[in-house]
Amino acid sequence: MSFWKNKQVLVTGAGGFVGSHLAEQLVREGAIVRAMVHYNALAQWGWLNHSDLAAQMEVTAGDITDRDSVRNAMEGKEVVFHLAALIAIPYSYRAPGSYIKTNIEGTMNVLQAARELKTSKIVHTSTSEVYGTARFVPISEAHPLQGQSPYSASKIGADKMAEAFHLSYGVPVTTVRPFNTFGPRQSARAVIPSIIAQCLKGQTVKLGSLTPTRDFNYVANTVSGFLKAGASEKSIGRTFNFGTGREISIGDLVQMISQLTGKPIDLHTEENRLRPGGSEVERLLADASAARETLDWTPEVSLEEGLTRTIEWIGQNQAKYRADIYNV
Numbered sequence: 001m002s003f004w005k006n007k008q009v010l011v012t013g014a015g016g017f018v019g020s021h022l023a024e025q026l027v028r029e030g031a032i033v034r035a036m037v038h039y040n041a042l043a044q045w046g047w048l049n050h051s052d053l054a055a056q057m058e059v060t061a062g063d064i065t066d067r068d069s070v071r072n073a074m075e076g077k078e079v080v081f082h083l084a085a086l087i088a089i090p091y092s093y094r095a096p097g098s099y100i101k102t103n104i105e106g107t108m109n110v111l112q113a114a115r116e117l118k119t120s121k122i123v124h125t126s127t128s129e130v131y132g133t134a135r136f137v138p139i140s141e142a143h144p145l146q147g148q149s150p151y152s153a154s155k156i157g158a159d160k161m162a163e164a165f166h167l168s169y170g171v172p173v174t175t176v177r178p179f180n181t182f183g184p185r186q187s188a189r190a191v192i193p194s195i196i197a198q199c200l201k202g203q204t205v206k207l208g209s210l211t212p213t214r215d216f217n218y219v220a221n222t223v224s225g226f227l228k229a230g231a232s233e234k235s236i237g238r239t240f241n242f243g244t245g246r247e248i249s250i251g252d253l254v255q256m257i258s259q260l261t262g263k264p265i266d267l268h269t270e271e272n273r274l275r276p277g278g279s280e281v282e283r284l285l286a287d288a289s290a291a292r293e294t295l296d297w298t299p300e301v302s303l304e305e306g307l308t309r310t311i312e313w314i315g316q317n318q319a320k321y322r323a324d325i326y327n328v
Contacts, residue, residue: 003231004029010077012036012064012110013084014057015046017186018125018178022081022223024053029227033057036073036084038064047185064106071113078120079230082110085125085158088189089151089275090328096150103154104161111165111173121172123230124162127155128179128215128243128284137247138287141177141239148279159239166237174235176225179243179286183219183306184313188327191250192216192307195257196314197321204266206326208273210251215243215286218306221299228295235295243286244299260307273326 009026013019014035023035035054037045039061048054062069064084074080086092086102107124114122131139132146147153165171182192191207191214198205225242229235248256251267258265274280291297301309314321 002029004031004227007031008076008078010034010036010074010080012073012080012082014059015048016083017047018181018219018222019083020047020051020185021183021219022083022226023048023057024051025223025227027053027056034073034077035059037061038084064109065101067109067112070106070109071116074110074113074117074119079123080110080114080119080121081123081125081226081230082107083125085155087151088328089129089149090189092149092151092154093276094328099150099154100157104157107158108161111161111171114171115165115169119172121174121230121236122162123226124158124173124175126159126175126177126239127152128177128241128286129281130156130159130177131284133281134283134285137283137285138245139241139285140287141241141290148281149275172236174229174237175239176229177239177241178222178225179215179217179241179284181217181219181222183310188321188323192253192310193314193321194327195254196261196311197318197323199257199261199263199265200315200318201323203264204268205254206268206270206273207250207254208269208275209280210254210267210269211249212281213247213249213283213285215245215247215284216253216303216306217242217244217299218301218303218309220301224300225291225295225297228297232295238290238294240291240295241286241288242291242297243288244303245286245288246303247283247285248303256304257307257311260304260311270326
């Protein structure tokens with residue numbers, strides 16, 4: 001029987017890319033899922049609007065920055081997967097204050113509610129961006145944290161708040177750090193769907209810097225890591241990288257996608273897509289040995305297979321992508 005059978009679970013940020021996949025998998029595993037989505041006047045649930053499994057969840061709309069919304073959503077839940085966040089790096093240059101409010105204060109709301117409600121487990125979502133440009137590779141969880149963008153700085157703040165609540169109050173927190181998750185439903189703000197959407201629309205692909213390397217991990221692998229972290233007693237108080245241990249430059253990634261789509265690409269670098277010089281993260285490559293040894297987690301879907309699935313999905317959903325504009 002699955003660990004998650006009849007487990008009372010909340011997913012914050014459940015309308016988003018990774019959150020929607022996680023909420024669906026929890027339903028498949030037999031969990032009793034409450035999905036917290038961001039309130040909006042149109043009563044939209046993000047990607048859960050398109051999910052066949054949404055009817056098997058309790059969907060609640062709220063705001064992660066509102067303490068009452070968060071506490072009400074967490075009431076009666078044993079495990080909370082906290083994914084709600086602002087994640088776009090370019091927009092963080094324009095509106096850094098909103099990242100502080102959403103990512104740091106929002107996380108504090110979850111932690112405070114967990115303390116009051118005596119929640120059994122919080123799985124807090126970090127990001128590989130907190131490491132900044134690699135000082136050594138592969139990057140272990142002991143790597144220094146570097147706030148090279150307002151987004152990454154806000155996530156470092158959220159991570160440290162989770163650490164503080166665990167050490168100060170004994171809140172049972174596990175922090176997970178996914179490395180560059182990709183797959184169906186990801187917005188064109190991210191590089192892989194941006195390349196694919198532009199490639200499928202025409203021959204010209206416009207990007208920023210082509211030299212940075214990333215450790216891309218398919219969304220099903222990341223979701224598997226979340227589930228294993230949530231189920232493990234040994235994970236409490238610890239941080240785990242979820243990455244493949246394989247890096248590829250953005251330029252080489254473009255060529256791989258070109259080959260997989262069978263379409264030649266005319267590549268252009270645009271100034272407005274470049275990060276400020278000191279803000280660009282030049283290299284990310286994960287050491288996921290802690291997750292492998294403690295959680296028995298390994299990524300099962302390769303980069304090539306993940307790209308093939310993502311290309312197929314975006315090809316079937318091109319109307320959802322505005323390939324002709326730069327999505328900030």
